[in-house]
Amino acid sequence: MKYFKNFYVLSAILFAMTLVSCESEDPVMENDEEVITDVTLRFTELDNSGATIGDPFEFVASDPQGIELGSPTIETVNLTKGKSYRMEILLYNSIADEDITEEVQEESDEHQFYFLGSAFIGSPVLTYTYDDPSGELIGLRGNVVVSQSTGLNNANMRIILRHDLDKSFPGADNPNFQNFVAAGGETDLDITFPLVLN
């Protein structure tokens, strides 16, 4: 039986050599590039002719951890009854320091914002119209008219960003399209901003 032992020893050495040559790589830090950590609503008041007046003001929803941990911080939006605003949406990834607004703009055929919640649905206090500079329906820029006559002082603005949807689906051109899931695609953002009307 002696030569069995030699055989085993030899094989063990051979095997040990292959082990050395096959090790896992050192891990590398990976930035979550897909995540949107900061969503900013930038409002600028519009006059009757549609020209902007005054300084823009912003409300931010942020979640620096991305999806993993914690609840997002969402500021309360304050608007004035009877006024019209330009609303721009700015998207940012603070983990990878990337401007997502641009990326969405570049893929305008695959992205669209929808505006739901009690502010836009039912007896709406806000009326939204797409006003993207390119003329496409994206929602990165739009006009919001605050109702003059409403008795309500509070509402919710639910803002949804859909990705990879069928933009020509019947009804998909409506910014308040409640059945947006039927147009296919998936949700990239779903944020509800509290709204206070003055």
Add this chain to the structure above:
Amino acid sequence: MGAISAFGQKCDFSIRGKILHQENNDPIVGAYIWVVESATGAVSNENGNFEVKNLCAGNYTLTIQYLGHKEIKDSISLNSNNFNKTYRLEEESMELGGVEIHGHKLAVQTTTSVSALYGEALLEARGESLGESLKRISGVTTFSTGNSISKPVIHGMHSNRIMILNNGIRLEGQQWGAEHAPEIDPFVADEITVIKGAETVRYGPEAMGGVILVNPAPLPTKKDPKTNLYLTGGTNGRMGNISVSHANGSNKIKGLGYQVQASAKRAGNIQSPDYYQGNTGLSELNFSGSLGYSSSKLGIEGYYSYFNTTLGILRDSHTGNLDDLISIIENGRPFSDPGFTYDIVNPKQVVSHHLGKVKSHYHLSDTWKLNFQYGFQANNRQEFDKRRGDLNDRASLDLQLFTNTLDLYLDHNLKNEWSGSFGINAIQQANSNIPGTGVTPLIPNYDMLNLGLYAIEKYSKGPLEIEGGFRYDTRSVNTARFVGSELQEADLRYNNFSAFIGGLYQINPKITFNSNLGTAWRPPNVNELFSEGLHHGAAAVEIGDADLNSENSVKWVNELEYDGGRTHLEITAYANHISDYIYLSPTGETYVSLRGTFNVYEYLQANAFFYGFDFSGSYVFTERISAYAKGSIIRAKNTEEDNYFPFIPSDRMDWGLAYQFGSLSNSKTNKLTISNLLVARQKREPDFDLAPAPPAYAIFNIAYQKQIAIGEDKLNLGIQVQNLFNASYKEYMNRFRYFTDDMGRNILLKINYQF
């Protein structure tokens, strides 16, 4: 003879025995046993057993002969009716001219319940994935993700709880994922065998539920060119599949042989009865080759296989958040119906798998054989999600897994009743996330080393075989990953002892009973330990637990087989107790992010008890008409919480009638089979599921198989209609039941030409 009778003794003794191959312990059918003194004889049966009856007490000379094997002469003394002896026949050495040399075939060495798919049944399964093919064996179902990804399930266990051996090497891919199909081309197989017992001792950790052996035909050892061409087409998904294999040997160098094989597959969007499933195409390209040499003492074989697939994932199954998921579940079908296309877009998987192995054995003596096997595997898995901009072209999961396996074992087939094997087994693995995904890796990089030592011994005497074995394993796992900017490292170690005992008894020539009791273990997988992140398909955040223990199981399998001419019946019953069974459980909590809400799942452990039975039987009514039925029942319970685990197959049965045109005696197939699959609703549902279990369903299938001889060549023609009535149904074991109906009618044409 007269002289012996003259003693006036009782002459109703028998000589019983068993004839086995020295090489692989397979029973030899048709060996001729001659008792010189009495001038009477017998022929060994299917199990290698024989009996020479009506002998008086006395001394006899036995000669045992079988073509191509060395004759055995044995002098025995018969003085009771208990005589029973095992003989092992050795093949004649190849130096003898004109003797056919068999490849050194490795038979499945187990006393536990075994079922195999080969010959005609395998021919009918050609063109299907490994998981789909194996559904033809009772007790085997699939856990699938849509219609192109299916994982075999044996007695309710799948993924890392069963083992797949590709030509003797344990397949090491990323089997932890529910949507990770085995990286194997079923066309490499000449025979696919399922062992339903716990076989950790023989094959190493994780073989808890069973083992699947995908074995190519033995290599030729002399010049005998054989080519096999398979062409398969299916209407659903407009699938096309081609496979060619060629094998030959050499006359110049005796014992040298080779085999090469390649296959390609392409399919587009699958059609459910009312709509097309968007982005469900696939393309596959596979290749394998082997070269071997065998002489009387030495056998050596090299094998390489390459598997490469691109799989589309149903677009609507990738949901952005819980609301999306709920919407599509309520809808019961995908929102989109893009019609037919072969194009595959994101989400998709691109998987490649290389396997190379060298195997050798050397006969140290007539009875001892030394075996060496080394395997190398490289698995690359890329999963693409629908993402923004140039990220869309980058995989969001990109894993490279290298595995080295080494087996050294010593077999003995002694001249008496004993045979067995002692061995060492080493598995070394390195898993790396390829940087640049732009996503925190779901599982860490890791290095794993597993060393095992085992011994198995078998006693075969006449109708009885008893087998036992034990094994000791030690495994170390070192992991490292960055979560954000924080480096997380872990060093883990697992040790385990496992053992089994089993037996097989041929009660009479028609009835065989076998029983096997075995322990098995499985260390927790890295995903169970360290998962942390979003699982797109389930809109869920899955969280691992680094403190999980190994799972330990005890499985008891019993099988009764009856073979009575017209009737064939097999019943397998089993019970499997698993302590510390690892499962994914909803926490009831949700994560809220800017993207929406997600369910949170965590990995937990609890004691589990699985039991059930499988049956398969056939009956020949007349020369033309026969019938078959097979089915399985599984019960699986969390015995601590007293509730049910998710994704356990529901009760099912498949039965059919076959009509043979022309007489059976001309041995050429010309057969029409009508079959019906009945699947019950899974009433034993877990406490939490995204959607209730789908209703019961019934599917009808028709198959026609004909063999035509063209000179020396053979042409096999098959026409199959699956889901004949285009029924809309959802299978509980398909994870996409949340999103879509299963596949509608599919008409397949299968052509095989052997020349």
